[in-house]
Amino acid sequence: MEACLPLMSVRRVAVDLGASSGRVAVGVLVDGRLEFEVVHRFENHPIETSNGLIWDFDKLSAEVITGLSVAGVAGEVASVGVDSWAVDYGLVSDDGDIMADLYCYRHSRTDGILERLTDSERETITSLTGLQLLPFNTLFQLKCAEDDLEGADNQLFLIPDLFHYLLTYRRASEYTNASTTQMLSPVTKQWIPELLEWCGVSESFMPEILQPGTNLGELSWRFKSAQGLANTEVILPATHDTASAVLAVPMEDSGTCAYVSSGTWSLVGVELQEPLMLGNQGWSNEGGAFGTTRLLKNMMGLWILQECARSWDSSDWDALIEASIPFLSSARTFDPDLPKFMAPGLDMPDRVSFEIDETDRGKIVAAILVSLAEKTAMLVREVAQVTGRKIDRIHIVGGGSQNRVLNQLIADRSGMPVVAGPVEATLMGNLLMQFHAAGDLGSDTIRDVVRRSFELTVFEPKP
Template sequence: MSADVSRHLAIDLGASSGRVALGTLEGGRLSVEILHRFPNGGVPVRGGLYWDVLGLWREVLHGLRLAATRGGVASVGVNSWAVDYGLLDGRGELLGAVNHYRSPRLNGVMERVQGELGAGHIYEATGIQFLPFNTLYQLAAEPPERLAQARTLLMVPDLLHFWLCGARVTERTNASSTQFFDPRSGEWATGLLESLGVSPLLLPRIVEPGTVLGTLSPEVERETGLRGVRVVAPATHDTASAVAAVPAQEEDGWAYVSSGTWSLVGLETPAPVITAAARAANLTNEAGVGGTTRLLKNVMGLWIVQQCNAAWGLDFGELYAGAAAVPPGPLIDPDDARFAPMGHDMPTRVQAYCRETGQAVPQTPAEITRCILDSLALRTAEVLETLQDVSGQAVGTVHVVGGGSQIAPLNQLIADASGRPVVAGPVEATLIGNLLVQSGALDRPGELRAVVRASNDLQTFTPGAAVSPERRAQFARLGGRPAAEAGSTP
């Protein structure tokens, strides 16, 4: 391998699947080859919901073995979804299962903690939006006896890094999602945990994206055949990795939609925006690559369609094509709590919502999917207007990255609803961001993005049929939001 070529391994753990990929950086271009794909998801046990982290570890080792047959690599790094964690005892052994953020154990916990600590105090200290599965509320739901045995808390990607090389640290982008991280100081907001009776001694040292954590342990080397590979923390929060790979020109005035099971709609800002307006809009301030802040909002993404299709078993491409052929019809509030739980009854939940709100009831999979896609696009447009108003940053172009960037009907609907051009791609933004941060050869977000533009084919969707003010107002009313929040097309 020549000096101007570097090869790296990215482990990307998503809520529904995982991948191990090999990235080769050469001549200012990055090529990505996925070596191993494997399923992921919640495991229900006796009323609880858990992640099979040992099964994920088995699949990761298999992917690393495949990589060992492809020649030398310089580094490996893990990213995953946010908020979930493992607890280790004094010997570094995992204390029980890793809870899933959709676990029913969290019902009512956020409201209880807000009552004890004050919602305003929590937001002022952290700048994080209120979501019932934030790590703060997960710790408040832990049995005291389990916390008493714990000595270290590691977020899911940090747990795998510990298993790879023995380092017990938390990477900043994932730390920032917990709702006990202070985005101003860049340190843990330990007072919140102490107020809940949780020891801040559980929290490891915070490190930056790109930090070298060590090399693969002798055990992992024996298991995989890899030798002398550095373990490097990328932006371990998958959205942070995806945003690092947004192919934007810095002068564009751009926003992003990291589109997958969840839809993360946001801006990149130079500093946190912790204001009364940001709190009223329930916006979140999470750490990004290069000292940036990701001002964003979590909204429902393709989860509703995914759960519907778990019941239908149709080809997704045909499903989206069928939806595009259906005229606009009823709408749902995709962030309504009824759509959050897993279940093959999702199509009937969508139909029940439409019936209860006095709309025509979609009947076919194509009609139900069109209803969902229209609603996701309108919600995205609402959030974009809110972000622009709260931040003072004008939004010209919307970049859609991740799996949703492949769904042409949805991208066109977002362009129509927002009145802004949508640039779709790359699909593998999370893997690309992970690999480029690991490489260490690129010092600033702009340099990473130049490589992304050079390495990927992108598609642009220009606004077409405008969405009427009446339809915007109808959608806003479904979510209990004032019509003004829906904004207007620029």
């Protein structure tokens, strides 16, 4: 829960960088519960340049440092960890300089890359990685940047690894985020030499892989003079934001539950103890904390609605959703994963209108919500089939879990109860991994603490 924090408790800090916003939160343990306070919020959007869509690393760095400073002023910080979205990266030179632009995964440079793959390449990449082929995966970003990488003596750092380097000068790649690159084996949990060669980089281009919970040491000298940060350590969370969110899914029996990490994207899946290689069926074996595998599919989340709201210059989501309610039962549906919905643009309502032949805002929003619910329910049924599991409950975490209409639609379309929350699952997973690594949880598991820390909201399917 988010609250005012006791001053004498051990304080740990989570930095959560999202593709549209970022937060810095301070967390403490109180009577076996996690309490946290978000002390700094900021927007994060890619910027359009002559070189295409890139992330503003200087702004992000300044915001992270500001958040850490605010946290330190409020009290001594024992540790910090950073999580973020997946696949995007920066390059660091041998001299320690951060090189070139940080391309956004929505950059057009990977357009058409999957269509250019041969059948043999598709088969090889899928069989080695067990990942869904997505054009923005790091492997394909590097393939499209091959000419720029020739002769470069740099190393690749995914976004949270880049910030951990900024904080400690430690060169490392955290496992859960590395597992999303399409360059890592889910079996050996190491980089795949054949795929590195295929995209034109050497093994030395990739840092060593470390597991969540690894202590990277204290903050570098440049931060130690700040109030409250003199003895702060950097502890790796599950740095892929979805991995941290899944860690905070309050499942009591992961064998009978599916999860949805709901936000700009929706990631629908189950937690396994071993990877399940399914060939070209589109399921991804992404790394989880404690050696688990997140078998999931990426699908479009609330991005389409976000872009429609931006086009309509509307920040009142409640009003938009309320206006859709009369049209939910008769809403026309469409595939939210059509490539046309990937790019940002103020013409997003027109793209949806073309699919449903409607221009009314309420009907557009209804179509988006019902389409997302139907796709989510379809994927839950599919993952139950491919794993042979009897799934009887869906847990939805993340910002999208606040959307009560969408939660109810998913319950209705799937015929299963939907358990909503926690909203701040990523922050909770990040913080609790740090507490776990420091030995602060005792005999409790992370999910024990999560269940104790907030109330569940259950949406029963309606007949």
